[in-house]
Amino acid sequence: MTNEPIELVAPWLEAHSVTHPVVILPGGELENVIGVSGFPTSAVFLGKEMQWTGHPAASSSALAEAQKGAKKTSVYPQALSKVFKSIKKGSMVKAMLDLQSLQEKLEGEDAAWAGRLEISLMGQCAKAFTSCSQAIEQGFWYKGMELAKPYLGKDSPYSGVAETMALLEGLQSKEFYSKELAGGELFLKAQNFERDKEYSDAVKTYISITKKCADAQIAEHARSAAQQLIDERRPGYKDSCETCHKNKGAACSKHLEKIKL
Numbered sequence: 092m093t094n095e096p097i098e099l100v101a102p103w104l105e106a107h108s109v110t111h112p113v114v115i116l117p118g119g120e121l122e123n124v125i126g127v128s129g130f131p132t133s134a135v136f137l138g139k140e141m142q143w144t145g146h147p148a149a150s151s152s153a154l155a156e157a158q159k160g161a162k163k164t165s166v167y168p169q170a171l172s173k174v175f176k177s178i179k180k181g182s183m184v185k186a187m188l189d190l191q192s193l194q195e196k197l198e199g200e201d202a203a204w205a206g207r208l209e210i211s212l213m214g215q216c217a218k219a220f221t222s223c224s225q226a227i228e229q230g231f232w233y234k235g236m237e238l239a240k241p242y243l244g245k246d247s248p249y250s251g252v253a254e255t256m257a258l259l260e261g262l263q264s265k266e267f268y269s270k271e272l273a274g275g276e277l278f279l280k281a282q283n284f285e286r287d288k289e290y291s292d293a294v295k296t297y298i299s300i301t302k303k304c305a306d307a308q309i310a311e312h313a314r315s316a317a318q319q320l321i322d323e324r325r326p327g328y329k330d331s332c333e334t335c336h337k338n339k340g341a342a343c344s345k346h347l348e349k350i351k352l
Contacts, residue, residue, distance in 0.1 A: 168201045183241040187248050216242045216249040230308030233275020267307040274304035290325035
């Protein structure tokens with residue numbers, strides 16, 4: 092739950108591939124209910140009754156006590172456990188096929204759950220296919236293919252499969268296809284280095300893309316990403332260095348590693 096505006100929340104959800112429900116309560120309703128006096132604040136509920144509120148660091152005993160009276164069963168219907176296992180594994184085609192085969196046998200709340208889940212999966216697929224198309228248009232072919240992959244395959248029941256397959260197959264005849272994919276995979280590796288604040292490794296990986304995949308679109312993206320990290324004085328940053336911390340992510344003069352493109 093958050094009280095931030097959708098303009099801030101939506102890009103964050105997209106960037107982090109969030110799939111769990113997120114609720115925006117902009118009017119202070121949540122803060123009023125749990126009595127927020129500072130940030131961060133946590134609260135423990137048992138049913139509709141609040142059992143405890145306070146700083147997250149002090150919540151362990153309250154959570155343990157509340158869990159004694161909590162239901163031990165899954166929040167999802169047992170009838171759909173097979174579907175959720177497939178979703179957890181990333182097997183989205185199998186998940187939908189299993190769901191559709193179960194639907195006519197379900198009744199009551201189980202059937203309602205199945206209906207909502209089908210709408211959710213279809214929506215996730217549509218979003219993935221749109222993001223795939225946008226990524227490819229921007230020159231990130233590998234990223235686009237990875238976004239679409241979970242929803243493609245034999246007998247996939249999702250909407251838009253034929254169009255997305257045609258788009259991906261059309262890339263194979265284009266110049267530098269192999270370089271775009273190889274560079275895209277390395278680009279993802281470099282982004283993971285950035286996420287882990289291993290900026291020197293990130294820059295070196297971006298530079299390797301510019302050399303190995305010259306003339307491909309991904310090489311220009313890599314060059315731009317590397318230059319930005321260099322301009323921001325990221326290479327050499329050490330999380331354990333207090334001065335680096337004070338520099339807001341930029342390496343201090345002692346640890347700065349000078350890398351040229």
